[in-house]
Amino acid sequence: MWYIRFNKGVKGPYPAGLVSRYILLGRVKETDEVSSDGKEWLIVKDVPELIPQILKGDMNDPMVKERLEAARRWADERSLDRRAGGTGRASSLENRREDDRREPEQEPVIGYRLRRESRDQELFATSRGRWGLLIVAGTVAVVAVAFSLFYKPPPPQLGTDCRSPAAPKVNWSNCVLDGARLEGRDLSGAKLYSASLTGANLRHGSLKGSDLSYAALSIADLEGADLRGAIMIGSKLRQARLNNADLEGADLSYADLTGADLTGASLNNAKLGNAIWTDGGRCLPQSIGGCQTAPQ
Numbered sequence: 001m002w003y004i005r006f007n008k009g010v011k012g013p014y015p016a017g018l019v020s021r022y023i024l025l026g027r028v029k030e031t032d033e034v035s036s037d038g039k040e041w042l043i044v045k046d047v048p049e050l051i052p053q054i055l056k057g058d059m060n061d062p063m064v065k066e067r068l069e070a071a072r073r074w075a076d077e078r079s080l081d082r083r084a085g086g087t088g089r090a091s092s093l094e095n096r097r098e099d100d101r102r103e104p105e106q107e108p109v110i111g112y113r114l115r116r117e118s119r120d121q122e123l124f125a126t127s128r129g130r131w132g133l134l135i136v137a138g139t140v141a142v143v144a145v146a147f148s149l150f151y152k153p154p155p156p157q158l159g160t161d162c163r164s165p166a167a168p169k170v171n172w173s174n175c176v177l178d179g180a181r182l183e184g185r186d187l188s189g190a191k192l193y194s195a196s197l198t199g200a201n202l203r204h205g206s207l208k209g210s211d212l213s214y215a216a217l218s219i220a221d222l223e224g225a226d227l228r229g230a231i232m233i234g235s236k237l238r239q240a241r242l243n244n245a246d247l248e249g250a251d252l253s254y255a256d257l258t259g260a261d262l263t264g265a266s267l268n269n270a271k272l273g274n275a276i277w278t279d280g281g282r283c284l285p286q287s288i289g290g291c292q293t294a295p296q
Helices: 016-025 062-086 107-125 127-150
Strands: 002-006 009-014 033-035
Antiparallel strands (some): 002 033
8 A cells, every 4th residue: 555745745545556557647657756654755766566567668669659558548447437436436536626526506507407307297297208207117127127137246255355465366356456567476266356457467477267257457468377267257358468378268258359469379168259359350159269250
């Protein structure tokens, strides 16, 4: 956990992954100060574990610049998703400034709105209003049925601890670990359900039998990783490096592999039903061991 010191004061503490995302988005500058205890302060650029790996690349390389822009877009989208209603606990760094907030409604506006609401209620009492209610009720029923058929609620996350060190069977479900440096770590059997690992370094690590369902792994480095039997349903792997990774028996159903590098990767018995393939095409539901597409 880290405190951040700006010109206007101190904020925090925030998880290291969240601080890294703020650095990626430019909300925290390399000249700002951070502290793990609120007493001893260091300049951000002197704390390499907080600097996202993507920012350490050669900015003269067009590929690095493209990956950086993609990382910033996805990090910003995640911030917007959280503000829009995911947790209801958005950081003050992600909230709007006070001068950006909507001003209170004036009395004439309030009066007009109340009269309009009263008129709408009268209309609903007419036959047209009753038909409108039937249509709304039918729509709600359809949505409820679709929700019950397709929505997969997250499993209970008892024992989740985002501060736990990397180890087999660690429970990091829903944790923000963007840019984490986990090269060569043993995370076999780990619970990483819906975790955010955008831009994380997991090269040559063991994720055998881990649960990465709905995890955010865009632009993550998984080169040579052991992902045998991993559950990766709905995971986001856009532009991720999976070259030479072992994905034997992994479940990648509904995963997004747009732009991912699968050079030399083993997909033996891997489930790819309804996954988005590297070229943006959709795999057929029966795809196993490779992406099968509908004949043209």
